[in-house]
Each structure stands twice: as C-alpha cells, then as structure tokens.
Amino acid sequence: MCGIVGYVGIGKVGSVLFDSVKKLEYRGYDSVGIATLSEGKIELRKDNGKIDDVDKKIHLGDVKGNLGIAHVRWATHGRPNKINSHPHTNNDDTIAIVHNGIIENYEELKTNLISKGYIFKSETDSEVIAHLLEKFINDGFDFQDSMIEMVKSLDGSYAIGAIYNNNPDEVLAIKNESPLVVGLSEDGNFIASDVPAFLKHTKKVIFPQDKELIILKKDKVIVKDLNGKILDKNIQTIEWNEKMAQKEGYNHFMLKEINQQPNVVVNTLKAKKDIENIVSNLNDINKIYFVACGTSYHAALTGKYLLEVFTNIKTDVIYSSEFKYFTNTLDENTLTIFVSQSGETADTLSAIKMSKVSRTLAIVNILGSSITREADNVIYTKAGPEIGVAATKTYLSQLVSIYLLVTYLSKNKNNKFYHEMISQIEKVPRYINDLLSDEDKIKEIAHKYKDTKEFFFLGRGFIYPTALEGALKLKEITYIHAEGYPSGELKHGPLALIDENVAVVVLAPNENSKSISNLDSYKDTINNMEEVKSRAAKIILLTSHENGKYNNVDDLFTMDNQVDELISPIVYVVPLQLLSYYISIYKGLDPDKPRNLAKCVTVK
Ligand code: F6R
Numbered sequence: 395m396c397g398i399v400g401y402v403g404i405g406k407v408g409s410v411l412f413d414s415v416k417k418l419e420y421r422g423y424d425s426v427g428i429a430t431l432s433e434g435k436i437e438l439r440k441d442n443g444k445i446d447d448v449d450k451k452i453h454l455g456d457v458k459g460n461l462g463i464a465h466v467r468w469a470t471h472g473r474p475n476k477i478n479s480h481p482h483t484n485n486d487d488t489i490a491i492v493h494n495g496i497i498e499n500y501e502e503l504k505t506n507l508i509s510k511g512y513i514f515k516s517e518t519d520s521e522v523i524a525h526l527l528e529k530f531i532n533d534g535f536d537f538q539d540s541m542i543e544m545v546k547s548l549d550g551s552y553a554i555g556a557i558y559n560n561n562p563d564e565v566l567a568i569k570n571e572s573p574l575v576v577g578l579s580e581d582g583n584f585i586a587s588d589v590p591a592f593l594k595h596t597k598k599v600i601f602p603q604d605k606e607l608i609i610l611k612k613d614k615v616i617v618k619d620l621n622g623k624i625l626d627k628n629i630q631t632i633e634w635n636e637k638m639a640q641k642e643g644y645n646h647f648m649l650k651e652i653n654q655q656p657n658v659v660v661n662t663l664k665a666k667k668d669i670e671n672i673v674s675n676l677n678d679i680n681k682i683y684f685v686a687c688g689t690s691y692h693a694a695l696t697g698k699y700l701l702e703v704f705t706n707i708k709t710d711v712i713y714s715s716e717f718k719y720f721t722n723t724l725d726e727n728t729l730t731i732f733v734s735q736s737g738e739t740a741d742t743l744s745a746i747k748m749s750k751v752s753r754t755l756a757i758v759n760i761l762g763s764s765i766t767r768e769a770d771n772v773i774y775t776k777a778g779p780e781i782g783v784a785a786t787k788t789y790l791s792q793l794v795s796i797y798l799l800v801t802y803l804s805k806n807k808n809n810k811f812y813h814e815m816i817s818q819i820e821k822v823p824r825y826i827n828d829l830l831s832d833e834d835k836i837k838e839i840a841h842k843y844k845d846t847k848e849f850f851f852l853g854r855g856f857i858y859p860t861a862l863e864g865a866l867k868l869k870e871i872t873y874i875h876a877e878g879y880p881s882g883e884l885k886h887g888p889l890a891l892i893d894e895n896v897a898v899v900v901l902a903p904n905e906n907s908k909s910i911s912n913l914d915s916y917k918d919t920i921n922n923m924e925e926v927k928s929r930a931a932k933i934i935l936l937t938s939h940e941n942g943k944y945n946n947v948d949d950l951f952t953m954d955n956q957v958d959e960l961i962s963p964i965v966y967v968v969p970l971q972l973l974s975y976y977i978s979i980y981k982g983l984d985p986d987k988p989r990n991l992a993k994c995v996t997v998k
Contacts, residue, residue, distance in 0.1 A: 395421060395422065395468050395470075395494060395495075395992045395993075395994055395995055395996040395997055396421060396422045396465065396466065396467050396468050396480075396493070396494035396495075396587070396992075396996075397415065397418025397419070397420075397421035397422060397465065397466045397494065397586070397587040397588065397591070398418075398463065398464070398465050398480075398492040398493070398494050398553055398554075398555050398574075398585070398586065398587050399411055399414045399415050399418065399463065399464045399465075399492075399555070399584065399585065399586045399587075399591050399592075400461075400462070400463045400464075400492075400555035400557075400565035400567055400584065400585040400586075400610055401414065401461065401462060401463075401565070401582055401583070401584050401610075402460070402461040402563070402564065402565050402582055402583055402610050402611055402612050403461075403579070403581045403582010403583060403612055404581050404582055404612065405581050405582055405595075407430050407457070407458070407459045407460060407461060407462050408428065408430065408454065408455045408456055408457035408458060408459070408462075409455040410582070410595075411428050411430070411454075411455075411457075411462050411463070411464040412428065412449070412454045412455035412464070413455075413594070414464065414584065414586060414591040414592055415428070415445070415464035415465065415466055415591070416445050417588075417590040417591045417593075417639060418466050418586065418587055418588060418590070418591050419444070419445050419466055419987070420647075420781050420782070420783055420986070420987070420992070420993040421466055421468065421494075421587060421588070421992050421993055421994055422466045422467045422468030422469075422992045423444050423445070423466060423468070423987050423992075424442060424467045424468055424469045424474035425440065425441065425442040425443065425448070425465075425466070425467040425469075425474050425475075425476075425478070425479035425480070426440065426441070426443075426444075426445045426448050426449075426454065426464070426465065426466050426467070426479070427439060427440025427441070427454075427464065427465050427467075427479045427480050427481050427492075428440070428454050428457050428462060428463070428464040428465075428481070429462055429463055429464075429481035429483070429490035429492075429557060430457050430458065430459030430460075430461065430462030430463075430557075431459050431460060431461055431462065431557050431559060431562055432457075432458040432459035432460070434559055434562065435487075435559060436483060436487050436488065436489075436490050436557065436559055437457050437458060437459060438481060438483060438487070438490060439452045439453075439454055439457050440452075440465075440476065440479040440480065440481065441476045441479060442467075442474040442475050442476055442478075442479055444987070445466065460562070460563075460612075461557060461562075461563070461564070461565050461610075461612075462557065462565070463481055463490060463491070463492045463555040463556070463557055463565060464481075464492065465479075465480035465481060465492035465493075465494075467479055467480060468992040470496055470519070470997055471496070471500070471517060471518045471519040471520075472516055472517030472518045473517070477515055477516045477517075478516045478517055478518050480492045480493065480518075480520060482515075482516060482518065482520055482521040482523070482524045483524055484512075484524045484525055484527065484528040485512060485513050485525070485528070488528070488558060488559045488560070489524050489527050489528055489531075489556065489557070489558045489559075490524065490556070490557050491520065491523045491524045491527070491554060491555065491556045491557075492520075492554070492555045492556075493520035493523055493552055493553070493554050494552070494553045494572050494573075494587055494996065495550060495551035495552035495553060495570075495571070495572040495996060495997070496519060496550045496551055496552075496997050496998075497519040497520065497522060497523070497548055497549070497550045497552065498549040498550035499547075499548070499549040499550065500519035500520075500522045500550075503522045503526065503547065503548075504521075504522050507522065507525045507526065507529065510529070512525040512528070512529070519550075523544065523548075523552075523554055523556070524556075526544045526547060526548075527540050527541065527544050527556060527558070530543045530544055531558070537556075537558045537560070537561040537564070537566065538566060538607060538609065538618075538622075539622075541554075541556065541566050541568055541607055542607060542620050542622070545568055545570070545605060545620070546620070548570075550570075551570060551571040551572045551740065551996060551997070552568070552569065552570050552571075552572055553567070553568075553569040553570075553572035553573060553574040553587060554567060554568050554569070555567045555585055563611055563612065564609055564610060564611055565585065565610040566607065566608065566609060566610070567585040567602075567607075567608040567610065568605065568606065568607050568608065569602060569604060569605075569606075570604045570605055571604060571740070571743060571764065571996075572587075572738070572996050573587050573588060573736075573738045573763065573764065573994070573996065574586070574587060574602060574608075575587075575588065575589055575599050575600070575601055575602075575762065576599060576600040576601075576602060576608055576610070576615055576617075577589070577591075577592035577595065577596045577598065577599055578596055578598040578599070578600070578615060578629065579592065579595040579596035579598070580596075581595060582595075582612055583610045583611065583612070583614070583615050584596075584610070585608060585610060587994075588760075588994075589632055589634060589779070590634075590639035590779050590781070593632070593634060593635065593636045593638075593639055594636045597631050597632040597633075597634070597635070598629055598630075598631055598632075599629070599630050599631075599632055599762070600615065600617065600627045600628070600629055600630070601630070601762035601767075602617060602627070603767075605619075605620055606618065606619060606620075606625060607619075607620070630761070630762065632761065633761075634778060634779055638778045638779050639779050639781060645979075646782065646975070646984075646985055646986045647780075647781040647782040647986050648782035648784055648786060648871070648971075648975055648985045648986055649975060649985075650782075651780055651781070651782050651786045651787040652786050652787070652830075652968065652971050652972060652975065653830060654777075654778070654787050655786070655787050655790050655826050655830075655968060656822075656823035656824075656826045656827045656830075657823070658776075658777045658778070658787045658790055658791050658794075659790060659791075659794055659819075659822050659823045659826070659964070660823055661776045661777070661778075661791075662775055662776050662777065662790075662791040662794040662795055662798075663794060663798070663819065663820070664776065665773060665774065665775075665776060665795065665798065666798060668773065669773055669795070669798045669799055669802055670802050672755065672771045672773065672799075673799065673802035673803055673805075676729060676753070676803070678727055679707060679727055679728070679729045679753065679803075680707065680708070680727045680728075681707065681708045681709075681710075681723070681727065681728045681729070682701060682707050682708070682709040682710070682728070682729045682730075682731060683709075683710050683711075683712060683720070683724070683728060683729075683730045683731070683749075683752070684697055684698060684709065684710070684711040684712070684731045684733060685711075685712050685713075685714050685717050685730060685731070685732050685733070685742060685745045685746070685749070686711070686713070686714060686732065686733035686734060686742060687713060687714045687715065687734075687739055687741055687742060687995070688785070688866065689735070689784075689785040689788075689789045689863060689866060690733040690734050690735060690739075690742075690785070690789075690792060691711065691713060691733075692789070692859045692860070692862050692863040692866070693733055693757075693789055693792035693793050693796060693859070694711045694731070694733045694792075694796070695711050695858075695859035695862070696793060696796060696856065696859045696860070696963045697709070697711075697731070697733075697796040697799070697800060698710065698711045699855060699856050699858075699859070700796070700797065700800040700856070701800055701803070703856075704800060704804045704811045705800065705803050705804045707803065712745075713741075714732075714739065714741035714742040714744075714745045715741040715998070717741075717745035717748065717749075718745070718748060721748050721749065724749055724751050724752040725751060725752065726751065726752065726753065728751075728752035728753065729752065729753050729754075729755060730746075730749040730752045730753070730754050730755070731754075731755045731756075731757060731799075732745065732746050732754065732755070732756045732757070732758075732765055732769065733756075733757045733758075733792055733796075734756070734757070734758050734763075734765050735758070735759045735760070735775075735777075735780065735785055735788040735789075735792070736758075736759070736760055736763060736993065736994040737756065737758035737759070737760045737763025737764060737765040737766050738760070738763050738764050738765065738994050738996050739765075739994070739995050739996070740995060740996050740997050740998045741995070741998055742765060743764050743765055743768070744998065746765055746768040746769060747768060753770055753771075754768070754769045754770045754771070755769060755770065755771045755772070755773065756768070756769035756771070756772045756773070757772075757773045757775060757792055757795050757796065757799075758772060758773075758774060758775065759774065759775045759776075759777050759780065759788050759791065761774065773795050773799070775788060775791035775792055775794075775795050776791060777790070777791035780993075781986070781993075782985065782986045783870075783871075783986060783987060783988055783991050783992065783993050784867055784870050784871050784971075784974070784985065784988065786867075786971050789863065789967065790964060790967065790968075793963055793964045793967075794819065794822070794964060797815060797819055797964065798819070800815075801815045801816060801819075814960070815960070818958075818960060818961045819961065819964070821956065821961075822961060822964050822965060825953065825954050825956070825957050825961075825965045826965060826968050828953070828954055829953055829954075829965070829968055829969060830968070832951075833972060835951055836951065836969050836972040836973055836976060837972075837976050839934060839949045839951065839973060840972075840973050840975075840976030840977045840979075840980060841976070841980055842949065843897050843932070843934070843977065844977050844980040844981055846874065846895070846896075846897045846932070847874065847875065847895060848874070848875050848876070848891070848895065848896045848897070849865065849868055849874060849875070849876040849877075849896070849897045849898070849899060850865075850876070850877050850878075850879060850884070850888070850891075850892070850896060850897075850898045850899070850926070850931075851864040851865045851868075851876065851877070851878040851879070851898075851899045851901070851970070852878075852879055852880070852881035852884065852898060852899070852900050852901065852919070852922060852923070852926075853878070853880070853881060853900075853901035853919070853966075854880055854881045854882060854915045854918060854919050854922070855915045855959065856903075856915075856959055856960065856962060856963055857901045857903055857915075857959065857962050857963055857966060858878075858880045858881075859963065860901055860962070860963045860966050860967050860970070861878035861879065861880075861881075861899075861901055862878035863878070863967055863970065864876075864878060864899060864901075864967070864970035864973070864974075865877055865878035866878070867970060867971055867974040868970075868973070868974045868977065870974075870988050870991060871974050871975070871978040871983065871985040871988045872974055872977045872978045872981055872983065873981075873983070873988075873989070874977070881900070881918070881919045881922035881923070882918065882922055884922060884925070884926065885922075885925060889925065889926070889929065892926050892929040892930075892931045893929065893930055893931070894930040894931070894932070896931045896932070897931065897932045897933075897934060898923070898926045898931045898932065898933055898934070899934045899936065899970070899973075900919060900920075900922075900923045900926075900933060900934070900935045900936065900937075900947075901919070901936050901937075901962070901966050902915075902916055902919045902920060902923070902935060902936070902937040902939060903915070903916065903937070903938055903939070903957060903958060903959040903962035903966065904916065904937070904938040904939045904940070904955050904956075904957060904958045904959065904962075905917075905939070905958065905959060915959055916939055916959075923935065923946070923947075924946065927946050927947075932948045932949075933946065933947040933948050933949070934947070934948065934949045934950075934951070935947040935949070935950050935951070936951045936953070936966055936969055936970075937950070937951075937952060937953070938952065938953040938954060938955050938956070938957040938958070938962065938965075939955065940955040951969055953965060953966070953969075
C-alpha cells in the first residue's frame, strides 16, 4: 500500500533513492517518483507506470542533490497518472512530500485551504500535506514545528516524508498507524516503509512510535515528541541481510520464496521454546478467537480445526474487518490471536485495539511492526522478508507457529498429540523437498489447465482451509475465477456450476490408522470427487494415499504416504502455490506483482 523512502547522506542521492524505492516495489507499482533538494531547489521526477518503465523515460536515478524522498504508489484517492503520483509539492514547489496511508479529513482540509488561495493539482488526499506545511510556515512556524502543527490537523493513517528548500540539511518524517522505520548507516540515514529499502546500507534500525517527529540528518537522527522533547530511542539490529531481499537467481521472488519453504520450517521451529513459555501463562484460557485477513485467515482457520479436535478450548476465526461485531464476548479468559505477515494490516491493527479486555497474542513476521506493539505476546514466524505480493513462505511459517501453539496448548490435555505432532512437524522439510523435486509434474498440469476459466478446490477437515488458500493463490496471480469449498458442501448448491469446462482440484490426504487424527476423511473426499466427476468436471487429485482410487482422475499429483491428514496443511499447499505460479507464467503474467494488489494493506 505505497512505499516511502527518505535519505540524507554522502551517497549519490538519486541512485540511493532509486535503488531503495525499487526494493519497495512490492508495496505498490502504479506510479513512482523522487524529489531531491539540489542547490536550494526541489528537483522532482515522477510518472505513472512500473519503476523500470518510468526510469527508462525519465531516468529517476540521475536526479541530483544532497537529500531526498521517494515513493511507489498503490492508488487509493485518484487514478494512477502523473499528476496523482508522489511526491506532491506546494504551489511554489518549495516543499515536497511523500505519503503512505489515508488522510480521512482531507476534503475538509482541502476546502479550507482552497478558500485561503492554495491551488490543488491532483485528486489525491496526500496533496493537502504539502499545502498544510506551507500554511504553517506562512503562519511563522519553522519547518519542524510546521510538521508538528500539520499532524495535529490530520485524521487518518500516515507515514510522511517531507523536504523544504529552506531546510537544506534535513528530511523530516512522521507516522501514525502506517509503517515507518529509520535506518542508521555510516553513509547516511534513511526512513522507509520497510527494512529491505536500506538493507544494502545498514541493519541498524529505530522503530519510531506514532506521532514522533523524525529529523534525519547526514550524521545523526533526532526523534522528538509533539512537545519538541528529544526522545532516547532504542537502536535495534535486524537479522536479515541484503541477499534475502534479492531474487538470488530465481525468475521471480514468488518462486524463490516457495523454494525457501523447507528452510523456513526449520527456522520457524526455533521458536519452540518461546511458544512454550507464552503458553505456560495461558492455563486459564477457555476461549480463543483468531483474527486475520486473506492468507493469514486461512492459517488461522487451520488453527481452529486443530484446537477444536485436540483441545477443549472453544475457538472461532473472524475476519479482521468483521471483528467489531464480535467483541461482546471477549473477557480476561479469552485469548485473541492476531495473525498477520506484515504486522501492519489496517483491519487487523484496528481489531487488536478493540480487544484489550482479552489476552492478546500476535503471530507476525515483521519485527517491530505495529501489531506487535499492541499485543501482550508475540510469536515471530521467522520466515525472512517476503517480497512476492502473494504470501507463500510466510503462510507456511504461520502454520508451523500455529501447530506449535496448539501442540503446547494441548500438552497437558492430550499428550499423545503433543508427541506425534512434534515428531511429524520435524519431517515436514523433507516432505516439501521431495515434492519440490517433482515440480515438472506440476508444470505439466499448469500448462494443461492454463486456459481453464473456472476452478474449484475441495478439501475436508484440516485440509479445507488449504483448499481456500489454493483458490486464493490462483485468483490473485492468474485472475482465474476459483472457489474453495469443504468437499461435502458442494452438493448443497455449487454443484450446479460444475460441467466439463470446470477444473476441480481435490485434496485427499492419507489417513493413518495409527494417527490420533484419523478422522476418516479420505473416503468421504473421494466420494465427493466422484460426484463432480460424474458431472464431467476435470479432476486434478492431490493425494498422499498409497492405494488411492486413481482411475477416475484426469491428473494426479502424489506425495509421500507419510503425509497424513494431521500434517497435510503444511505440505499440500506447496503444490498449489506452484500450480498458481506456473499458470501465471504460462499466461504471460507477473506473479510477483498481481494487478490491483499490494503486499501490505494499510487502509481499511
Ligand atoms: C494473499 C495475501 C493477502 C494477505 C492479507 C493479510 O496472498 O498476501 O491475502 O494475506 O492481506 O496480510 P497480513 O498477513 O500482512 O496481515
């Protein structure tokens, strides 16, 4: 949802900013722009289009100066065109700003500023920021105090970077409910929406709180509160490195991230002890709510199935945007778990703020993100930076964290589950490595079905949320209509849609008579598969059942028969990710940058 960068330093400012903002392209790719201060004047280059295309036209990296700001846009207010691109300037181009977020009261502010003679060029909410800053400077405030006065008049979410030609040594920045991190390097200092923007230069960061003024200078960073008091901020070191935010030989980040999953599982498992500690303080919990959006919701839904089967804790899963209708039953014996890759999703962030009467736990990938600061406890999923817009490895890491959480919650209640779970989860990297080596089979299936207009994904029990996730991945990056259903539910209506033009992906994990999770889902799923087959649908069966009834399927992908129902959600999603990836490739699309989407949804 837009990415911003600011830099003051000894490096070549145009190329540093260009390189940094390119690292944030996953946050928005409608438009891009850079503004610098060069010999006392603002130099501005911006246009709509993807970064490389715009750069070919206007050579963003060549912009001169000693400091500057940059922006990639995911349009909210106003179409993606040159005028609506950031940075925005005031009327005489002495101030330039970049903004990520939504200014909720912009219409009122705009009307007021227009009545005072300020002239607006764009349709964006963000432009009010540049004019407001000018207004306060005209009122006699200096640049820093104008930023402080300006944010006092703003309602909404924002991360703002600003430069002013009479303030030639500083980039100012401030945030409220939008991500912003400060990077401190030998060659200069940064602000950015996310760490990958400056990982090449530094791992030393400060996470500012909401409404703290950041003053970025060449050799230091000062953080003040809104009363002008200088704050002592903690400098943290990020574990990520520059390579982690590069494609490392893969054609796309998504493919790299799919292939990293065996290692991600190993890494996420390192949080065992932390999770055990968190759970040791949760003995009096009698109800759990999971709250999440999109892919994270599917990980949470898997958690509900596990908790309902293996513990006696009543569990529900609620979309973050719907959570406000479910707060009446929260109390101090409720655990509310917020699952979010980014830790910045606006719907989830506002939900956590409504749940303070309960105990809160965040399952998040990004260190220091807003949701982690609101939660009583945090489980970091340790998947490393995920750049592809479609979530893949972070989903797997959320699942592993949730499996561990359920494992520890069930420890006293269901000892058998605890031991079986730990031993099975440790085998997951091997299962995934095996199926990644069978990638050609998935490519073949993807090629065959690339022009299919409609897909259903069916699964029952633990694997049902995986069916939802398979459908979501396909929709997002191939633009093919896809629905996930519990296999038994199709006959209650959607079966009417099935004909020879529809492809149905059936997920049928092995049942293991020795496993405590033997819920006998396989046979029922296969019966449901027969129902769609007899309506002429094309069947793609994914199974780990060794004696599966395979004669009636159009395409088959088999996995190790040790992958039983219990563990199947962490494994079966991988071929589904590959299926979507390769269909997207065969359709000539860019799976890393699906249309209309951005990685981090910081608007409600
Ligand atoms: C799908 C996807 C989205 C996110 C959703 C929540 O591939 O990435 O559906 O899962 O926007 O984002 P987080 O997990 O950052 O809260």
